[in-house]
Amino acid sequence: MTDRREFLKLSALGGGVVFMSGLPGCATSAADKPAYDDFYFVQLSDVHWGYTGPANPESANTLKKAVATVNALETPPEFIVFTGDLTHTTDDPKERRRRMAEFKEIASGLKVKNVRFMPGEHDASLDWGAAFKEFFGDTHYAFDHKGVHFVVVDNVSDPGANVGEEQLAWLKADLARQKKDARIVVFTHRPLFDLAPKWDWATRDGAQAMDILMPYTNVTVFYGHIHQENHHMTGHIAHHSAKSLVFPLPAPGSQEKRTPLPWDASAPFKGLGFREVEAEAKDAAYKIQEFPVVRA
Amino acid sequence: MAVTFAQRRRWLKGAAAVAAAVAAAPIAALFTASVLAADSADEVTIKVIAKRFQYEPNEIKLKAGTIAVLEITSLDFVHGMNIPDLKTRADLPPGRVTKVRVKFDRPGEYAFLCDNFCGDGHEEMSGKFVVV
Numbered sequence: 001m002t003d004r005r006e007f008l009k010l011s012a013l014g015g016g017v018v019f020m021s022g023l024p025g026c027a028t029s030a031a032d033k034p035a036y037d038d039f040y041f042v043q044l045s046d047v048h049w050g051y052t053g054p055a056n057p058e059s060a061n062t063l064k065k066a067v068a069t070v071n072a073l074e075t076p077p078e079f080i081v082f083t084g085d086l087t088h089t090t091d092d093p094k095e096r097r098r099r100m101a102e103f104k105e106i107a108s109g110l111k112v113k114n115v116r117f118m119p120g121e122h123d124a125s126l127d128w129g130a131a132f133k134e135f136f137g138d139t140h141y142a143f144d145h146k147g148v149h150f151v152v153v154d155n156v157s158d159p160g161a162n163v164g165e166e167q168l169a170w171l172k173a174d175l176a177r178q179k180k181d182a183r184i185v186v187f188t189h190r191p192l193f194d195l196a197p198k199w200d201w202a203t204r205d206g207a208q209a210m211d212i213l214m215p216y217t218n219v220t221v222f223y224g225h226i227h228q229e230n231h232h233m234t235g236h237i238a239h240h241s242a243k244s245l246v247f248p249l250p251a252p253g254s255q256e257k258r259t260p261l262p263w264d265a266s267a268p269f270k271g272l273g274f275r276e277v278e279a280e281a282k283d284a285a286y287k288i289q290e291f292p293v294v295r296a
Numbered sequence: 297m298a299v300t301f302a303q304r305r306r307w308l309k310g311a312a313a314v315a316a317a318v319a320a321a322p323i324a325a326l327f328t329a330s331v332l333a334a335d336s337a338d339e340v341t342i343k344v345i346a347k348r349f350q351y352e353p354n355e356i357k358l359k360a361g362t363i364a365v366l367e368i369t370s371l372d373f374v375h376g377m378n379i380p381d382l383k384t385r386a387d388l389p390p391g392r393v394t395k396v397r398v399k400f401d402r403p404g405e406y407a408f409l410c411d412n413f414c415g416d417g418h419e420e421m422s423g424k425f426v427v428v
Contacts, residue, residue: 089416125413159413160376160387197380198407200419256407258419 036147036183036281042070042077042112044274045224046244048122049106050099051088055247055260058268062245063106066274066293071111077276079145080112083224083242084120084156084189086136093131096123100135116143120189120224121156129157140167142174148279149178153188155203161190162204172212183284186213186221191241193234196252201226210234218284222277226252227260229290240288243273269293339363346388346410347371349417357426360403366396375421376411385411400427 044066051059070080086107087099100123107115117136124132129139139154151174155163163171178184186192192206192213203209213219219237227244230252247260248271264270269292278287344366345352358364368377370388377396378385388394400406410421 089413091415121413126415156413159374161411161413197378198409198422200378200409200411204411256424257422 036279038278038280039078039146040075040276040278041145042073042080042274042276043083043222043242044070044080044245045083045242046085046120046227046246047082047103048085048088048244048246049103050090050095051246055263057263059246062269062272062293063103064109065269066245067106067109069291069293069295070274071109072295073276076112078112079114079116080110081116081187081222082107082118083187083222084118085122085224085244086117086120086132087123088246089122089126091126093127096127096131097134100131104135116150116152116187118152118187118189119154119156121159121161124154124157125159128159129154132157140170146279147281148183148185150185150187151175153186153192153209155188155190155192155206155209160204161200161202163206163209168205168208168212171209175212175216178216180215181217183279184213184216184219185286186219188221188223190225191223191230191232191239192221193232193239195226195230195232196258198253199258201252201258210237213237220286228271242275243271243290245272245274245293248272339365341365341367344368344377345371346375346377346421348373348375348414349410349421351408351410351421351423354423355426356423357428358398358400360400360427363397363399366398368394368396370394373414374412375414377408378411379406379408379425381406387412398425400425403427 047063049063056062086103087096090096090099119129119132119139124139132139139157140152142149142151144150151171153163153171154167155161158164175184190203191201192203192209195201214235214237217236221237221239222242223239224242226241227247227249228241229243230241232239247263249258249260261271273290273292275291276289340362342356342364346368347370366377368388370390372390374390375388376385377388379398382398384396384398386394386396404427406425406427408423408425410418414421
């Protein structure tokens with residue numbers, strides 16, 4: 001178990017900013033309190049394994065370096081999640097599978113073996129998730145960890161960025177088994193809200209997913225897709241996007257095209273990284289700590 | 297919306313056609329259609345081609361108040377035509393003309409984009425209306 005002191009020690013080493021998320025003080029009363037405990041997990045996102053281009057001349061090494069950095073964390077996370085775009089898209093089904101096999105082989109080098117995967121549109125949109133399922137299993141699922149209910153929502157297997165009625169019904173039924181004040185974390189690839197529709201940074205039926213989530217008082221969403229940190233509130237629900245492991249993208253809607261930020265040879269891997277997310281038993285808040293690909 | 301077997305088949309067919317037909321990503325180019333109707337009540341028709349990974353034209357000039365009917369033909373995929381400022385979108389199945397009616401009341405630039413992921417280059421498939 002990671003206690004608070006250990007986490008602060010890790011935070012000091014990480015060099016990033018701790019971002020508080022959630023609603024402190026919303027924990028359930030002691031009488032009906034689920035078995036919460038302190039823990040932390042690591043979120044990695046948007047690896048785009050197979051990408052080659054000027055935006056990251058080190059693309060063949062970035063994931064490997066991130067794996068080494070995660071493995072070197074003083075206290076290992078209790079689980080690791082990749083929030084989509086494990087691979088860069090290709091029209092060739094054989095090449096897609098080759099990239100997934102290579103990605104999986106590198107990810108198997110993580111010392112922590114409790115690793116969760118989900119697809120991004122680059123993995124799944126050209127074949128409705130067929131190759132992804134062969135390598136990584138279901139594209140949407142739920143699991144519990146130390147009292148927190150985690151839900152993985154697939155908003156990419158449909159190339160039109162729909163969650164879809166079938167999955168929305170599943171989500172509603174899954175959450176119906178939770179108390180309204182249960183601690184719920186949603187992992188998804190695209191933002192569930194309209195972050196920048198002119199860049200397609202949205203989920204077409206995301207409002208319906210949010211309608212299902214809204215009655216629950218302790219919901220936090222972690223996602224990828226936009227290759228940068230972004231923190232947004234929809235009512236009481238916090239949304240946190242993660243950095244990428246291939247190239248950063250401009251701030252939402254800040255320019256006409258969503259072209260990658262140029263590689264800075266004087267500062268390799270600038271703008272890339274992963275994060276730790278700490279959950280504490282005492283309240284329904286999450287502390288987010290950003291880490292670079294390579295730590296000094 | 298549940299995905300039917302028929303829908304899935306259509307998408308897969310579109311993706312397969314793309315793989316066979318497109319050998320290399322085209323260089324992004326500016327294709328401008330200038331439509332400046334004299335009367336704001338005029339209705340004009342603009343033919344648009346959608347193909348991986350661009351629209352032709354990808355810059356459409358209109359006069360404020362003009363009603364424009366986009367007649368869009370997709371060559372290789374079920375692309376999308378999304379105009380966020382109008383909260384309007386359409387799927388563009390290959391093999392037929394899809395009509396999208398637009399009207400902008402105020403001058404400015406308004407983006408349009410493909411919102412159906414169509415491959416490596418999808419992120420560049422966009423254009424804009426220039427309304428004067």
